[in-house]
Each structure stands twice: as structure tokens, then as C-alpha cells.
Amino acid sequence: MTVTYEVRIWEVRRNQSSKTPSFEARWKVGTKSRSKTFRTKALAENFLSDLRQAARKGEAFDVSTGMPASMLSAKAESAGPSFLTFARSYVIGRWRRTAPRTRETEAYALLSLIPALVADVPDRPEDDELRRVLRTRVLLPEDRQEELTRAQSAVLRWLEKASLPLVDLQEARVVRIALDAISVTFDGKEAAANTVRRKRAILHHLLESAVEQKIFATNPLHEIKWKPPKAVTVVDPRTVINPVQAKQLLTAVPKVGRTRGVRLRAMFACIYYAALRPEEAADLRSKNCTLPEAGWGRVILERARPQANKRWTNSGETHESRSLKHRAMKETREIPIPPVLVGILREHIDAYGTEDDGRLFRTTKGGSYSSSACSYVWQEARALVFTDEQMRSPLAARPYDLRHAALSLWLNAGVPATEVAQRAGHSVEVLHRVYAKCMEGQQERMNGKISTALDE
Template sequence: MAKTLTATTIALLRAKPTQFAPAAVRTALREWAFNTNRRPEAPRDVPAILRWVERNSLPVSSWEDPEKVDQVLLAIDTRLDGKQAAAWSRKRNRRILNVAMKYAVRRRILRASPLPKGKESTALTKTTNAVATLYCGPRPENAVAMRVEDVTLPVPGADDQWCEPLIHTATLEVGKQWTDTGEIHERRDLKGRAEGETRTVPGHPALTRVYDNRNTRLTKWLNDGIPPVQVAEWAGNSVAVLLTTYARCVDGQLPDLKRRLEAAGGLPEEEPGAG
């Protein structure tokens, strides 16, 4: 919201700053003017910058000028380097600006929203989120919040190896200057859901067959001739469990064992006088 409102404010200035660097003006707006929690901590130069912005801001009536509205929309759709922002970023900025306009109408600051009706062209807003459609489909903030105990694993050896992840929280990285706790992340309820509501989704078997890697590793150690006692210690198993589970998988060691027996010597010689 702060980024969108900063771009909007700068687009509606009468002139470009001369006594202040443009970056300093953006920082003063984004980090202090639009962050109510941090306003009392603003550096000494910030009040002067914000007073200049106030003096050079166009009146609210400028929103009735379609050209000014187009100018604002172009500003929030454009990155600082002059290139067009990503589709999801443009969509988000317009949604935030639309909320601000509704607030202004409700407070009778504006008679009606000056923003154009309808949505941005599908060609501009449509995005592809291939990652989200794979496996469980969590949002990144949902995946960050997941813990081991949130996943119900299938019974080992069962035909159905699908798991059931429980998605219950969104942990967003918003920056410590934007949270009440001073932490980088902020925990929230799921997007578009009631408070405390969760959802369970099917997890592809590819997510639950990590144990197969362990089986492969233990079998490889045994096939490489590492003593079972040592393998059991590394694996955290007892020797009995190790041999019961994996001994039948050991293969290909017979030629090596024969060579070791030959190296140890042949049959023992008979003692003199033996019958």
C-alpha cells in the first residue's frame, strides 16, 4: 500500500523536487508518511521533505481530470527504471488505488471514483503460476508456515502413498518496520477465509517418498561392504532391525568375499601322524 500511495503522490506533484533527491522523497513517503507506526521516529530531514510535498501536491479536484488519472495509472504501472511492472504488480497497485478511491468517496472527499470501470485487459493481468498448481498448490506464505506436524503421512507400504498437508496459516514477509512485533514475518489467517479456518489438500506421492532415499543409502552401504554394526549406528537402527530389513537387498558381494577368503590362505595343513 505504501509503495502504491507513494507512486500516486509523486505523480500528482506540481513539480519535481530540486532541493531534495527524488529517492529521498520516495523514502520519506514510503517509510515514514505512510507508516503510522514509525512516524514519531522519522529522521530530522523527513518533516521538511513532507512539508515540501504538501505544498506541491495538486488539489483533490485534479482527480476529475482524466489526463491526471491516466498519469497516475501510468505511474503505478511503471517501475523506477521506466519499464512496465509485472502483471501481478500492476493488478495489485490498481486494487489498492481502487480501495483508496472508495474510502475517499465514503468520506465525501470525492463524489465518485475517478478510476476507469472494468478490469485491465486480460492480456496484461493474466499470469502463469505453474509452481502453485504442482503437488499441494500452497501460496508461498502458506508453505513458509507449514511444519512437520501439519502433514499426515501415509502408512508405509500402503498402495495409497498420498499425504494430507494441513494449510492453516499465512506467514508473510513484510519487513520488521511494518509489523507490530518488530519481526520480519507477520502471521495472518488464510486469504479469503474466515478467522482460524484451515484447509486440507492432497499431497502428491512424490512428496512422501523421501524415505526411499534412506532405504537406498542403507542398502548401498551394506553392498559396499561396510560392517552392519557401523551402518546400524549411522542409521540409528539396531543391527537386528537392519539385517531383518535390508540383508535381503545385499547383492554382488560373493566374488569379493571369495577373494578375501583366498587371501586369508588355503585349507589348513594336516598334522604329522594324523590318520
């Protein structure tokens, strides 16, 4: 612990950035300025009075925390759980109720927050060492934890010692440290807007849990003037292919590799012709399909098969069948499918049959295709069909863009938004917001109406 006797204490001031009345105690230890926010002016003045008394007695102040030795020991006794301890209990307490991808997302946010919310304790390990211990030990239930090496055990002991008390997040300075941490990637670059907003939402929910447990009176994030970066919430029309391009790509897919391409063609076709999410297509089973010899068919979706790191799944496998996105358990979604998709699925089943559990799409060994394998096949198919300029563009850059193309096509064909939303598994409001820029011809029609009105 680094200490100093150089202490300067200022008067209490009203916190102008707070929505509700609050007061800020300010002092300086060595070269570091400190502040702490209180609900009333009296509480802030009492806190500064304790600091002044400690300074008059000649106590040394800890540079990393800004506190005198007497108050530091008292704080340690009454501070409650550390941020590390509370974060772990937050993840483990929600484990049974959350999906594997949600667990992974929460842990990913905490990999940014926990290493940032620490005191200035000597011999700090490298950040990647801290994150490895968190990822493989701290943020997992006991029966999933990896054994630590001696070096990793030392890293964990440092983290347990250095982690700030959770109550320190009542200070605006500490909350801003947390917000800064979620605003950058692990290598210090500016994080994507959607990533920042997702991590901020997790931090908010974690602090709401602290409010629920009476650790905080209100959520400290509400006192901070901070705007998350604006995220893109609409589909980029440059990604949307037309029906001719879709057919060309689906024709090219079987030409990729020895077995992957021919086995994945029907799965990609489901994403385009039925607007399935990739994880929904991955769990499609023969019992879900009505495939007549002629005319339209139907699929009734029951489950999805998303991919996640196996440490976060219940089964310990990378793919795990679960309920449909945004749907209640056992709720289904019915989608009529056009004759072209009926024919493709019939050909696929005739050629490759189904897995013992009825799944249509699987590797030669019966497993599910990874997202990286699907992406590889898709990029190779794009290279067979597109020009160099198109390859460099976002046009159908991901298999998921087939779904965007399908929904855009349906909307532009005049299918009512309520029907499109039902087939897609969206709300109408989300559908209009996400696909607003993909509605071809809307601007021209609106311009015509305005011109008519101006001529009257």
C-alpha cells in the first residue's frame, strides 16, 4: 500500500449533474483528486470532518483509495461484498434461468468490468491473466470450474484482494471508470456501439440487483450523465440481394468442398425462402415439415439450436436445443413455404436422410455445423458468384443476410406487415423499424403524394 501525508480537503458542493439533490465531498491525496457523493449536505460534511480529524492526527492516507488508515480499516469491515464477489453471485444466481448465450454475454461484460474496478494494489497481473481466471473459474458454477495452476491461484488472490467494495460504485468517479471500461475492447480500441450498449445494460441490471438487495437506495447509473453510442438498429439495404442473386448463390453453395456445400444448401435455402434464423434452421426436424409433392408446404418451428462456448451450455456441447427466441417454452411458429423450398427439402431428405432425433441438417458425423463452417462455405459461394467489387461490399456478407433478403422481398411484394411479422417471429413495430430502409419505392410514392398535394 502506497501512503502519503499530502492531503488537501475542499468544501462540499452541490452536484449539478444529478437529477435528484446530492452533494459532493472533494479532497486530494498526493496528486490524485477524490470525490464522494452523498444524499444530504450534512452527510458530506460529516465525511469531510472525519478526513480532517485524521489529517490533524497525522495519519497516513492510502493513495490508491484516498482514505486514512483508520477509516480504511473501518470501511473494510462495513463495506459489504466486493464487486468481484457480487458479480460472481449475480452470474451464478441467474444461471438456471438464462440461456447459454446470455450467460456468455454477461460474463463477457464482466471480463471488462471486474479488472477495471480494482484498487491500486502492487504486482497487478496482466489483464489477459485476470480474464482467463475469471472466464475459467470465477464466473462458473463449482462443478464447471477448471483447476488453477499455482500462478493462476496467485492471480485470483490478487483479484480478491484488489477488487473494490461494491458500495464504491456510489461514487461518480468509480461509475465512470466502469463506463470507460465497457467502452473499449480488450486491446484498448473503441468498442462497437452495440457492444457498449449491451454491456451497459448488463451493468445496469447488476446494479438493479444491488438495489433490490438494499445495498443501494437507487441505481448509481441514474446519477451519471452519460450517453451510450448510437447503435445501428436498421438493416443496411446494401446487404440485401435480389431473387436472382439468391438463386445464383444457392446454386453455387453445393460446389464448395466435398460434403459441406451440398449438405448446407438446403439449410441456406430455409433461411432465404422461409426467413428462418440460422439457429432455427439448425434444429429443423422432419416432424416439423409438411412437404407435399406439389404446391406449398409448411414448417412448424418448435425449437432453435444456437451455438455458444461449451462452458456456458447445460449439456457441455457447443450447440444446444432450446425454445424459440422471444417465445414462451413450447410455443411454436408456423410458416408456409413455397414449392421451390419444398422441392429442395425433399431432395435433401432423399439424399441424406435425417439424424436419429429427426434433424435435417448435420455433419457426416451427426453433429451441428459451426457458425465458422457455415461462414466459410458462404464466403466461397459468394466468390463463385460475385464480382470483385461485390465481394468487397456488404452484399449478402453473412448467411443471416438471406433472412433480411427474404423479409425485404415479402414486404416489397405487398404482404401485410402483420403476416410478415408472424412468419418472421418479430413484432410489427420491430419489423417496420428494422426494415424501414429496405422498402423499395416508398420514397417515390410519398414524393408523388406530396406533389399532388402541392398542386391542389
